[in-house]
Amino acid sequence: MKEKINIALAQISCKRGDKEANLKKIEAKVVKAREQGAELVVFPELSLTGYVLRDQLYEVAENIPGPSVNTLEKLAKQNKVYIIVGMPELSEKTKATIYNTAVLIGPKGYIGKYRKMYLPTHSVFEEKRYFRPGYQAAAFDTEIGKLGIIICYDVFFPEVSRLTRLKGAQLIVCISASPGARRAFFETLTAARAIENTVFLAYVNLVGIEDGLQFWGGSRLIGPNGKVLVKAKYDEEDLVIGEVDYSTIKPIEAFVPTLKDLRPELFDKLKEHAEKL
């Protein structure tokens, strides 16, 4: 496994419902990021299709693997690169059960997927109306490190990042489609999740306006001490590359030993009280 990798945060806007156009844009960004030395290129939540799809979700959702993942596999193989893309996933066993999923593809093809666990259904969000939640945290062993994936609102629930970290992830990728009014929450929480788990966290947000929602961008790579290592522009498309140096985790983990100090018995208490809320 590599000790140092370059990660590209591909902050894009999407053409809603047009997978072909979005795949073309994804391809162009992958090629550009590769030229700049990126080994992993991350795209936002639902970036294959756009975020505000409402009833059109039933039409654009695909099996994983499926046609779009096949296209992404070719792209990853040709460019010898790892790619993470958000997409609506149609369950293989049903006709209209959809997940909000992130797919991880490497130079040798499809590696795995993560299904968003916390689906916001409040304010302007209506994800539970359309999506079934996932039940598994994800941490994948790859040549570029042990990668964990979470999606957007998951970052508000520390247990998701904690579980991902405990499964061994050293880099947690959080893909997102966050509209402007929530920027301050994400800027705080992404740093908090990195610090409390002594882990790298790459946050990649959508930009563009969909149905009145303006996604704020501001993608960033955060080090295990909470420091923002690289940051993309607000509100506009951008592609930034940052370095993940896994060797920096050790001194920080010793300095802020949250994992050493974990108290498993509190999780039982947490469960007990959460059930009674």
Place this chain on the structure above:
Amino acid sequence: METRVKRFIKKYVEKAGAKGIVVGLSGGIDSCTTAALSALAIGGDKVLGLTLPEQETYNMRDMEHVKLISEKFGFKIETIDITPALEEIYNSIPIFDPADKLCKGNIKARLRIIYIYYYANKLNMLVCGSSDKSETMIGYFTKWGDIAADISPIMDLFKTQVRKLADYIGIPKEIVTKPASPMLWPGQLAEEELGIKYETLDLILYGLEHFMKTEEIAEQLGLKKELVDRIKNRWLYTEHKRQGLLTLKVGYRTVGKDFRLFRDPC
């Protein structure tokens, strides 16, 4: 269906504390059926059919149909020739282009709704719209024009369903079978302009409503996929005409987005 629509109309007149209903009455099947159902629901003495003809699209037969339906279902009608007001509007627009029949026609639909709402405000009545599901789904109406209403009791019925309902409640056959027209310019006929019969259009829309793919709809109906795609695109691209105001979300809760309040007062 008749009972459900009548109950809806009656309940909402009561909830609003209104004295009755104003319906814009063109003489076409949708407005005649809506006016008749309103009269059956709350009594003809509480229903006013407002007929708003203008010179270019004036049709004697439509006027006869309006009279026929008002007599049969016992509601009042009032007729106002909107030609002079239209002329004033045309003359007052510096960039007015008489050859652009759509822009000009939209003025007619919007002017009619001004009259209808004046009567409703002045007489403390509700405006009852008569848009049907077929035309609403494909956006075949004037934004902020004929679609405007306080209640729209037949908006979830396709045109072919409205025809059946009309026939069932006793709307005269010549009105039920008359070709539909939005009356925006002379000789305008809906099916001709849309290039499709309502019988076919409604089946396509029914398929789209039920999440069917255009390939499946085309195959089942023996139609070309291009035609079904064209209808689907009309449906998708006209959503802006059906929803409330589009704004940028900047606040905690936003009008038209995530203020989720009920719209009837009680």
